[in-house]
Amino acid sequence: MSILVRSIAWLLAAAVTFATLGPPGLRPHSDFGQDGEHALAFILVGLAFGLAYPRRRLQSTAAAVILIGVLELMQFWAPGRHARLEDFLVDALTACIGFALAASADWLLSRFRASPAVTSESPAE
Numbered sequence: 322m323s324i325l326v327r328s329i330a331w332l333l334a335a336a337v338t339f340a341t342l343g344p345p346g347l348r349p350h351s352d353f354g355q356d357g358e359h360a361l362a363f364i365l366v367g368l369a370f371g372l373a374y375p376r377r378r379l380q381s382t383a384a385a386v387i388l389i390g391v392l393e394l395m396q397f398w399a400p401g402r403h404a405r406l407e408d409f410l411v412d413a414l415t416a417c418i419g420f421a422l423a424a425s426a427d428w429l430l431s432r433f434r435a436s437p438a439v440t441s442e443s444p445a446e
Contacts, residue, residue: 330369345401360415367419382420
C-alpha cells in the first residue's frame with residue numbers, strides 16, 4: 322500500500338511541476354480560478370506526501386515548503402511564467418494544510434484501531 326501511495330505522491334508532484342513550469346497553454350484550467358487551482362493542487366500534494374511518509378511528516382513538510390519556493394523562483398526562467406509571492410504563500414499554506422489533514426487522518430485511524438470493540442453480549446447466568 323505504501324508503494325502505491327508514494328507513487329501517487331510523486332506523480333502528483335511531477336504533474337504540479339509540469340503545470341507550474343510547462344507552457345501556459347498546456348496547463349489545465351478550471352472554474353476555481355488561479356488561487357483555487359493552486360490550493361487544490363498543493364493540498365492534494367501535501368495530503369499525498371503526508372500519507373506516504375508518515376514517519377517523516379515534519380521533515381517532508383519543511384522540504385515541501387522549500388521546494389515550493391524553489392519551484393516558484395524557477396518561473397523566472399520559464400517562458401510565459403511569472404513568480405509571485407502570493408502564489409508561493411497559497412501553495413505553501415495549502416500544502417501544510419494537506420500535511421495536517423494527513424496527520425489528522427492518521428490520528429483518527431489510530432484512535433479507531435485502539436478503541437476496544439463494544440459488544441452487546443449479556444453476562445452468563
